[in-house]
Each structure stands twice: as structure tokens, then as C-alpha cells.
Amino acid sequence: MSSDTPAIVSVKAGRRVILRHSVLVRVTHWINALCFFILLMSGLQIFNAHPALYWGNKSSFSDPFLALTAQRKSDGSLEGVTTIFGKSFATTGVLGASLDENNQLAARGFPLWITIPSYQDLATGRRWHFFFAWLLALNGVLYVANLLAGRHLRDFLPSGPELRSIPASIWAHARLRFPKGDEALHYNVLQKLAYLSVIVALPILVLAGLTMSPAIDATFPWLVTLFGGRQSARAIHFILAFSLVGFVIVHVVMVLVSGVVNNMISMITGRYKIEEERHEA
Amino acid sequence: MKREVVLSRRQMLAGVALSGAALGLAGCDRLSNTPASLSILDAAEGLTRRVQRALLAPRDALAPEYAAADISTTFKPNGSTDPDDPDYVKARDEHFANWKLDIGGLIDKPMQLSLADLRNLPARTQITRHDCVEGWSCIGKWKGAPLGPILSTAGLKPSARYIAFYCADTLEQTLDGTGQYYETIDLVDAFHPQTILAYDMNDEPLSVPHGAPLRLRVERQLGYKMAKYVMRIEAIESYSKMGRGSGGFWEDRGYEWYAGI
Numbered sequence: 001m002s003s004d005t006p007a008i009v010s011v012k013a014g015r016r017v018i019l020r021h022s023v024l025v026r027v028t029h030w031i032n033a034l035c036f037f038i039l040l041m042s043g044l045q046i047f048n049a050h051p052a053l054y055w056g057n058k059s060s061f062s063d064p065f066l067a068l069t070a071q072r073k074s075d076g077s078l079e080g081v082t083t084i085f086g087k088s089f090a091t092t093g094v095l096g097a098s099l100d101e102n103n104q105l106a107a108r109g110f111p112l113w114i115t116i117p118s119y120q121d122l123a124t125g126r127r128w129h130f131f132f133a134w135l136l137a138l139n140g141v142l143y144v145a146n147l148l149a150g151r152h153l154r155d156f157l158p159s160g161p162e163l164r165s166i167p168a169s170i171w172a173h174a175r176l177r178f179p180k181g182d183e184a185l186h187y188n189v190l191q192k193l194a195y196l197s198v199i200v201a202l203p204i205l206v207l208a209g210l211t212m213s214p215a216i217d218a219t220f221p222w223l224v225t226l227f228g229g230r231q232s233a234r235a236i237h238f239i240l241a242f243s244l245v246g247f248v249i250v251h252v253v254m255v256l257v258s259g260v261v262n263n264m265i266s267m268i269t270g271r272y273k274i275e276e277e278r279h280e281a
Numbered sequence: 282m283k284r285e286v287v288l289s290r291r292q293m294l295a296g297v298a299l300s301g302a303a304l305g306l307a308g309c310d311r312l313s314n315t316p317a318s319l320s321i322l323d324a325a326e327g328l329t330r331r332v333q334r335a336l337l338a339p340r341d342a343l344a345p346e347y348a349a350a351d352i353s354t355t356f357k358p359n360g361s362t363d364p365d366d367p368d369y370v371k372a373r374d375e376h377f378a379n380w381k382l383d384i385g386g387l388i389d390k391p392m393q394l395s396l397a398d399l400r401n402l403p404a405r406t407q408i409t410r411h412d413c414v415e416g417w418s419c420i421g422k423w424k425g426a427p428l429g430p431i432l433s434t435a436g437l438k439p440s441a442r443y444i445a446f447y448c449a450d451t452l453e454q455t456l457d458g459t460g461q462y463y464e465t466i467d468l469v470d471a472f473h474p475q476t477i478l479a480y481d482m483n484d485e486p487l488s489v490p491h492g493a494p495l496r497l498r499v500e501r502q503l504g505y506k507m508a509k510y511v512m513r514i515e516a517i518e519s520y521s522k523m524g525r526g527s528g529g530f531w532e533d534r535g536y537e538w539y540a541g542i
């Protein structure tokens with residue numbers, strides 16, 4: 001357990017209410033959430049301009065390791081095909097080919113319900129992406145500065161005993177049993193690891209994005225080397241983005257099943273209600 | 282009783298989230314078509330340009346150069362690949378023997394340079410990565426005359442702020458002639474050591490798909506800045522009267538003028 005104990009706001013009828021998130025954490029959290037969705041969706045718009053990924057510095061157009069393509073079937077209809085490491089799957093309707101804004105099946109990497117703008121428009125997708133990339137980066141700098149200045153990083157660093165309790169914690173989460181009482185005053189080990197991985201992954205994701213910039217590469221050529229080439233950086237940018245999608249799905253599910261109202265209120269007002277251990281009579 | 286309250290709150294939250302998402306998506310499309318919101322998004326371009334230019338000191342930081350073994354076997358030509366503009370077709374059929382590059386605008390000594398003249402100038406050869414705005418990259422070997430010394434010889438007038446490139450190809454048929462390809466770069470890029478007027482690609486004279494007889498290389502920007510089929514170069518004070526006023530063919534169609542990212 002971390003040495004910090006959150007401030008108790010009130011104790012009523014055996015129920016403690018603590019101040020879980022500072023105003024800076026709450027504000028940066030929601031800005032981050034907004035940026036995440038817009039960057040993901042405008043990013044997929046950008047990806048759709050060339051829906052294929054390569055390793056190294058250059059695009060060997062004949063053998064991308066991931067490609068979302070459309071091909072004509074013998075009857076003339078369009079078929080969406082997803083190819084990963086040489087294996088192809090028919091993904092018509094979702095990946096490779098899906099309905100466009102005129103309800104016609106068209107060649108599109110990702111479908112229009114997940115891109116900004118919905119219709120194919122690389123130029124506008126880029127404008128959305130770079131505006132919110134700046135917002136994400138500045139928001140992230142603010143968050144990390146607060147994290148380091150307030151020594152909050154240790155809230156996310158699991159102790160040795162906590163790491164050994166991971167299997168037990170996974171089992172408890174699987175049965176939807178969440179820490180109560182004093183244990184709920186701090187993040188549990190799975191929360192710590194999940195949030196810590198986001199704190200680490202986001203800066204790498206941003207750096208991989210910057211490595212796609214030819215101007216940045218001129219000033220910081222080591223970035224290209226670090227990511228193994230410009231196309232590798234693009235692939236890592238994409239893979240990390242989808243890792244974050246995975247995190248967000250799990251995060252939202254956990255928010256919903258572990259007391260959605262209490263969780264939402266805590267990220268809006270900062271106040272978090274602690275369920276006390278009850279011993280059934 | 283209590284449980285009901287929680288449930289309805291839950292449903293309300295879910296409802297708010299869902300309708301928020303739907304509104305958000307429709308809203309993004311609407312905002313994408315509103316000049317005011319687009320101009321807010323555009324603030325990012327100016328910020329990116331200023332920060333990159335500030336970080337790019339020294340201004341002569343070179344784009345990475347690669348080894349001969351890294352050259353792409355397939356280099357994808359994009360945009361126009363076989364212009365059918367009559368003047369271009371005529372020059373191409375003459376193997377550009379009578380072709381001349383016009384240099385004018387805000388300079389002291391307007392001039393015309395043939396391909397032989399350009400080849401007689403000191404040359405620079407570089408193996409660089411070409412990054413298309415679509416996301417792909419190819420590596421090619423380019424040989425050409427550095428633009429900076431040519432502009433110095435021509436003598437820029439103090440009012441010159443940009444260099445404009447007029448191209449032979451019409452990439453989009455329009456009634457007002459704004460479908461003609463053109464590009465503009467600022468003097469920082471114009472005088473960058475890797476900014477060359479390339480006439481050779483991979484040790485061969487530039488092919489038609491890649492912009493014969495002459496194309497621009499601006500190695501710290503995206504592919505669309507590197508005009509192909511360059512016919513005339515002008516030093517200018519402002520690009521607001523060219524094309525649709527945004528400084529280039531793709532810029533006129535919503536892409537950033539500063540294409541460093």
C-alpha cells in the first residue's frame with residue numbers, strides 16, 4: 001500500500017467519502033478522453049488513405065504485414081479483404097469495403113461510423129488529428145508535471161507483495177468482487193498496472209507519430225532509428241492506438257460494473273464513496 | 282426502491298453517453314464543413330510550423346540520407362503520371378530538347394535555363410525518403426541543381442518571401458484553370474542544402490511519371506510539396522492571388538501549406 005492516505009471528506013453512517021481525484025486529474029482525464037476518441041477516429045481517416053502497414057523505412061507495396069483492401073468478386077460485387085501476415089480474411093461490410101455516405105459498398109479501410117469525417121477526406125482528417133494531438137500533448141505535459149511534482153507516480157507503482165497477488169486479483173475481478181474498506185482507498189494492483197501502462201504508452205505513441213514527420217526526422221534522426229524506420233513508426237503508432245482501444249474497453253466495462261455512479265461522480269467531483277466490508281450475519 | 286433509482290440513473294448515463302456519441306459524430310461532420318471551426322483546427326498548422334521551425338535550428342538540419350541498397354525497387358508515382366497538356370506533350374515528344382526553365386518574378390536577373398544549362402551547374406546527389414501524405418514512403422536517389430545558388434545568382438529582391446513553382450500538368454479539370462499544379466515554399470526551404478531541382482532519379486533521367494524533365498525535392502516536407510513537371514519558378518511576395526490562394530494545388534484542396542508532418 002502506498003503511504004499516502006486520501007483525505008476523508010465525510011464519514012456518515014459508517015460510510016467514508018474520500019477525495020479520490022484532484023481537480024487537475026479530473027480535468028486532464030476528460031480532456032484526454034475527448035482527445036482519445038477524436039484522435040482515434042481522425043487517425044483511422046488518415047489510415048484509410050493508405051490502409052496498409054509495413055516494417056522498416058519504406059513501403060514495399062507488394063507485402064505489407066497488414067492490409068485492408070477491396071477486390072471485385074467474379075459476380076462484380078465488391079469484397080472487403082483483411083490480410084495479416086499473408087493470411088486473408090473476408091471482412092466485407094467492416095474492413096476493406098463498407099457502405100459509403102451514399103449507402104454504396106465502397107473500398108474503405110475502416111467503416112465510416114468510426115472515422116472523422118465520416119466520408120473519405122484525408123485533408124480534414126489531418127486537421128482534426130493535429131489539432132487534438134496538440135491538445136493531447138499539452139494536456140499530457142500538465143498531467144505528468146503534476147504526477148511528478150506531487151509524487152503521485154508511486155500511486156501507480158505496485159509493491160512486491162502486490163505483484164505476487166496478481167493472480168488472486170484477476171480471480172477477484174473475474175467474479176466482479178472489488179476491494180472494499182481500507183483496500184479501496186488505493187488503486188489495486190491491476191488498476192496500477194493498467195494506468196501505468198497508459199502513462200508509459202501515450203508518450204511512445206506521440207513520439208511514434210512525430211517520427212512520421214519528415215521535418216522532425218531531420219532534426220532528430222535518432223527517432224527514426226529508435227522506431228526501426230518511418231514505416232515501423234507508423235505501424236507502432238497504429239498498434240499502440242489499438243492497444244489503447246483495448247484499455248479503454250476494459251476501463252469502461254470496469255467503470256460500469258464496479259459502481260458506475262460512484263465512479264463517475266468521483267471523476268467529476270472527486271468524491272469517492274468507500275464501500276465498507278460487511279460481515280454477513 | 283433504491284435499486285430502481287440506481288438503475289434509472291445508469292440508464293440515463295448510458296443514454297446521455299450514447300446520444301452524446303451520436304451527436305458528436307454528426308457534429309464532427311458538420312464542423313468539418315464549417316469555415317469557422319476549420320479555421321480553429323487550422324491553428325494547429327501554425328503552431329506546428331513555428332515549433333518545428335524553432336526546433337529545426339540549425340535551419341540546415343539535413344533529412345536522413347540512405348544507402349544505395351535502401352533504394353525502393355518500386356517507387357510509386359502519385360498525382361499526375363502522364364500529363365496530356367498540349368505544350369507538355371510537345372516538349373516531351375521533343376525529348377525536352379527545346380524545353381527551358383523560366384526563372385522570374387521578384388528577382389534582379391530573369392533567366393531561362395535549358396536542361397544542359399542545369400546539368401552544367403554544380404550538382405547534388407542524395408538518397409532520401411519520400412513520405413507521401415497518404416502514409417507510404419519510398420526511397421530514391423536524386424541528382425539535381427541546388428535551388429539556393431540559382432536563386433542567389435538570379436538575385437532575390439528584398440520583397441521576395443516565397444518561391445513559386447508552376448507546373449505543366451493539369452491535375453484536375455476546372456473551368457477557372459485552378460486545376461493546374463503549382464506549389465510554393467518559403468525561403469528557409471528554398472535555400473536548404475537538400476532542396477534541389479532534380480533531373481536524374483536512380484541514375485537515369487527523370488521519367489515522365491516522376492515529373493520529367495525537372496522536379497523539386499524539398500526533403501523535410503511531404504511529397505505533395507515536391508512539384509513535378511516544373512516549368513517556371515517565380516520569387517513572390519504572397520501566394521494569395523495564385524490558384525485559389527492557399528499556396529498550392531493540394532493546399533487549395535484543404536491540405537496544410539506547411540507539410541512538415
